[in-house]
Amino acid sequence: MAVKVYVVYYSMYGHVAKLAEEIKKGASSVEGVEVKIWQVPETLSEEVLGKMGAPPRSDAPVIAPQELAEADGVLFGFPTRFGMMAAQMKAFFDATGGLWREQSLAGKPAGVFFSTGTQGGGQETTPLTAVTQLAHHGMVFVPVGYTFGAKMFDMAAVHGGSPYGAGTFAGDGSRWPSEVELEHAFHQGKYFAGITKKLKGAASA
Secondary structure, eight states: OOEEEEEEEOOSSSHHHHHHHHHHHHHHTSTTEEEEEEEOOOOSOHHHHHHTTOOOOOSOOBOOGGGGGGOSEEEEEEEEETTEEOHHHHHHHHTOHHHHHHTTTTTOEEEEEEEESSTTSSTTHHHHHHHHHHHHHTOEEOOOTTTTGGGGGOOSSOOOOBTTBOEEEOTTTTOOOOHHHHHHHHHHHHHHHHHHHHHHHHHHO
16 A cells, blocks of 8 residues: 655745645655645635735645545645744644544654745744644654755755755745755655655554
């Protein structure tokens, strides 16, 4: 039976969506892993989004909270708002009360990836504060650590990401994920899928 990894994200301007696609590629490279990308519901009106200059949403299906229970592992992606996850992702987590009541997600591995405007804009605080959501569900947080290797220490060029997960800097919105940031995202997807596969194998042994 295939190992199911869900990549669940919110992306207003497309930066997190770009990371999500690369994470999917990485996770899909692991034999026996089936990956599906989802986006969470939008909470803002079309009028407000238009005033904010947001482009049309991607064609990724919108996930309902109860569908999380079908996954063997979940990677959550979101932009930051003042050093924490965007309200749209928080609203989605707030709607998972039924899953929390049954502890339907307990024991499932989970990881995070993110986008911030600046270097000091939350590359650590955004994922760190997100861990509380995972803890209350009893999920097993799988950080990427420094498994990406030497490129995490490269000071020659600006790049997002941290031991918590892959990340990018959006700047004023015109900067898109760099080659290194996309490589980090691919690595995280592959690494996470491998861990999820091991955990599922151990559980069924």
